[in-house]
Amino acid sequence: MRIEPEQALPQTVTILNKLKKADANTSTDVWYKKTLKNCVWSVVANSSQTGTQTNLGYKVTVQIPKAQKIPFKPYTEWKEAGMQDTAYTVSLDDYIVLGEVIESITSQNIVTIMKKYEPNACKVRLFEDCTFEGLQLDGFLQQYANIYYVEGV
Numbered sequence: 001m002r003i004e005p006e007q008a009l010p011q012t013v014t015i016l017n018k019l020k021k022a023d024a025n026t027s028t029d030v031w032y033k034k035t036l037k038n039c040v041w042s043v044v045a046n047s048s049q050t051g052t053q054t055n056l057g058y059k060v061t062v063q064i065p066k067a068q069k070i071p072f073k074p075y076t077e078w079k080e081a082g083m084q085d086t087a088y089t090v091s092l093d094d095y096i097v098l099g100e101v102i103e104s105i106t107s108q109n110i111v112t113i114m115k116k117y118e119p120n121a122c123k124v125r126l127f128e129d130c131t132f133e134g135l136q137l138d139g140f141l142q143q144y145a146n147i148y149y150v151e152g153v
Helices: 110-117 139-145
Strands: 011-019 030-050 053-065 095-098 121-130 147-152
Antiparallel strands (some): 011 030, 030 053
8 A cells, every 4th residue: 555645644834933133133033934744743742740739731743854845954054145035944932833824924923823823833942853864765754754853832
């Protein structure tokens, strides 16, 4: 049986990238959004005990296949002039949303927009580049063995 990733895992996510005001030479941070296809979004519940108190929480994990229509760039490269329109990055304090965000994002409305998309939105707290250059895999394995891993809350 052949699995087509586009049918098995049709999850779309939107990355909301923050270009820091110091890098943008502006008085406020500037926000950019990129929509990515064929990602894997999951929510993991967790709990902790402190004395007699139990704390419940969750974390979101997202796997972004390297094979995207737009390339990933580390923030140090992405912040350069013109890169924001042709690439995406993932940095701490960026946001990621399950689905497509249709609104324009600004520093003034980012909190309101994130509340609108809850519980399917989170702030990035961990990013790992799990891509393997030179690894020879085909089809489904190629797409999902070379990923960018994101955790958020």
